[in-house]
Amino acid sequence: xxxxxxxxxxxSGLYSLLENSEEWKTETKYGKTSDTIKIGKIAxxxxxxxxxxxxxxSIPPARVPYIANIExxxxxxxxxxxxTNAVGSINLKYKPGDFVLFDQFINTTHRPDTFFNEEKVVHxxxxxxxxxxxxAIALKAGRKIGLPMRKKATVIVVNGPRFSTKAExxxxxxxxGDVINMTQYPENxxxxxxxxxxxxxxxxxxxxxxxFKGTKxxxxxxxxxxxxxxxxxxxxxxxEIILNIPEKRSCSCKNSxxxxxAAK
Ligand SMILES: [Zn+2]
Numbered sequence: 001x002x003x004x005x006x007x008x009x010x011x012s013g014l015y016s017l018l019e020n021s022e023e024w025k026t027e028t029k030y031g032k033t034s035d036t037i038k039i040g041k042i043a044x045x046x047x048x049x050x051x052x053x054x055x056x057x058s059i060p061p062a063r064v065p066y067i068a069n070i071e072x073x074x075x076x077x078x079x080x081x082x083x084t085n086a087v088g089s090i091n092l093k094y095k096p097g098d099f100v101l102f103d104q105f106i107n108t109t110h111r112p113d114t115f116f117n118e119e120k121v122v123h124x125x126x127x128x129x130x131x132x133x134x135x136a137i138a139l140k141a142g143r144k145i146g147l148p149m150r151k152k153a154t155v156i157v158v159n160g161p162r163f164s165t166k167a168e169x170x171x172x173x174x175x176x177g178d179v180i181n182m183t184q185y186p187e188n189x190x191x192x193x194x195x196x197x198x199x200x201x202x203x204x205x206x207x208x209x210x211x212f213k214g215t216k217x218x219x220x221x222x223x224x225x226x227x228x229x230x231x232x233x234x235x236x237x238x239x240e241i242i243l244n245i246p247e248k249r250s251c252s253c254k255n256s257x258x259x260x261x262a263a264k
Pocket of ligand 1: 131197
């Protein structure tokens with residue numbers, strides 16, 4: 001298998017992105033990936049695609065095999081991950097239909113979240129865990145094709161699968177969250193532990209429960225409807241981003257393991 005340097009993680013609605021794809025089945029030492037990994041081309045570049053929840057959307061957020069997924073992509077040679085997500089808004093400025101680029105997360109889950117549980121202890125920095133180079137490329141790409149882009153967002157990661165209570169929503173908004181999601185953690189930090197670049201794109205599907213007067217709480221059906229309405233735009237955005245990714249990385253993501261190992 002030739003090396004693949006860029007991967008997209010997202011919903012199964014993105015399958016048709018890839019031209020002439022082939023499948024790569026693998027089982028890592030951390031277990032099976034969410035699904036077989038599809039490998040094909042976008043904008044002339046070789047891309048791996050992994051549906052986060054499995055092809056039939058059968059894996060809930062807390063049971064996504066994040067560690068196996070990132071390990072498998074690392075084995076393929078992936079250096080850059082583009083992750084797509086549905087998000088709820090807890091900031092009135094972030095409207096349904098907006099495309100947001102995450103620059104910070106607040107994790108509220110207690111999921112296994114490291115490759116370094118044995119043999120050695122490694123403390124990577126997650127101060128700026130989203131790739132600034134990919135973020136800039138994505139912002140430019142989105143604006144070029146006329147999408148309502150938000151260049152920054154703090155994403156609150158909740159365990160799910162349930163949506164938040166009104167009180168939780170208000171709390172998450174008060175502590176600085178802009179949007180809520182169930183899958184950014186630990187996917188983002190595991191990529192950092194592999195010295196990969198990670199871009200997180202959210203599509204705002206609704207306002208989260210009870211934060212703003214006059215906005216109604218969305219059902220899963222409505223969330224899915226809003227996400228699907230935007231899938232064509234998302235595909236266009238991904239193609240434009242991938243087209244503009246340079247061969248060499250000029251960001252600091254590749255150095256994330258430097259000086260991170262605890263002294264013995
Ligand atoms: Zn980077």
